[in-house]
Amino acid sequence: MSDTTSTTADRKLTEGTALPTQPCSVVWSDGRAFVLEPPVWVGLDHRGRLARLTPAALQRQGWSHDKLS
Template sequence: MNADAVTSTEASTDEHTDAPADPPTVPSSVVWCCGRPYVLEARPGRARWMGTDYRGRPEALSSAELRRRGWSHRRAC
């Protein structure tokens, strides 16, 4: 009986993850990465996430790079 309780608790924690795995694919979507907003640009061929680096210069990221750095739908303080 205790094993069932542990299993159900583990299952519920596995279902809810804090960080989504893949960024959105809808053009003009906005996500946050490293405290900065990035917008998905739809262009022929490959889509890219456009934002700025720490000096305010334009920076393009791929979805894989965004995933590696960590992203969220909300700004992290």
């Protein structure tokens, strides 16, 4: 599955769904895990560098509760 397809699938899965709010919650975006460390979601970018996303940025990027291949 291509990155574009995965991102589109992430967005379809979470359309109209609110992000979890419990600290240490884990969601997947673009094949990478992000953990909620209020007030931001922390994970790694496509180069393996630390990435901090606001809830709005993660919502725009697309996310799911399950890792999509």
